Amino acid sequence: MSVKLGSPMVPASRPAPTAHPAQSAPVYDIDAIDTRTLSRSLFLRLADLTEDCPERTYVRDTLIELNLPLVRYAAARFRSRNEPMEDIVQVGTIGLIKAIDRFDAGRGVEFPTFAMPTVVGEIKRFFRDTSWSVRVPRRLQELRLALTRASDDLSQQLDRSPTVSELAACLGVSEEDVVDGLAVGNAYTASSLDSPPPEEDGEGSLADRLGYEDSALEGVEYRESLKPLLAQLPARERRIIMLRFFSNMTQSQIGEEVGISQMHVSRLLTRTLAQLREGLIAEA
DSSP, X not given: OOOOOOOOOOOTTSOOOOOOOOOOOOOOOGGGOOXXXXXXXXXXXXXXXXXXXXXXXXHHHHHHHHTHHHHHHHHGGGTTSSSOHHHHHHHHHHHHHHHHHHOOGGGOOOHHHHHHHHHHHHHHHHHHHTOBOSOOOHHHHHHHHHHHHHHHHHHHHHTSOOOHHHHHHHHTXXXXXXXXXXXXXXXXXXXXXXXXXXXXXXXXXXXHHSOOOOHHHHHHHHHHHHHHHHHTSOHHHHHHHHHHHTSOOOHHHHHHHHTSOHHHHHHHHHHHHHHHHHHHHHHO
């Protein structure tokens, strides 16, 4: 990424912590840290950064790259559709970005659990919006797209499906327009997920054939993607990553544990996270 993450500054009046002799510390297993752990810490960091802070862009982009396996996992459920997998992943990434921008780490919900409906919804919307079977006025097509987005937003806010009147108030249109916009949803082609399968001997709809989320498999993919990259790190950098993201230690605490200054810890974290991120991008 083009944005360069600057190292946090330490007040000049505060002396760097004195290096201590090597202390016995618990041994950490690489399997114990995964993308979820890193993401959780980065989301907490993101919440503390202002919109105009350069580091915010870096942290946000890192979260996107770390969670791309989630998009590929969701996109794989649609591999039978007549669209290039690259396009499906690209659309799913849009949903991932929306989920990252909306996620609140303080609500106690794991990010994959929060993000999956948004990612899958974005992919399904892509198939719906590119599969009109009859001529529908452009105004109604645009209205339906707006209704879909408004319905998603209101559903998250209200924890239920919005009513026609609530959709009308949100978009500033009449309830009759909302009804018309919802009605054009019947203008899909046979590529709808509710359509029967193309095989003559098939039973059920395409939606019935889609796999369900397997959280265990998802965790394996996250861990396996990150584990070889962590194994390649020097012992000190790997230990710092474990202390920061698994033991939730502050940079000052890590400095005392490892025997270096807080500023040095910050620089090592920045460099090591960039290295891990580049490795994940190369694998994508």
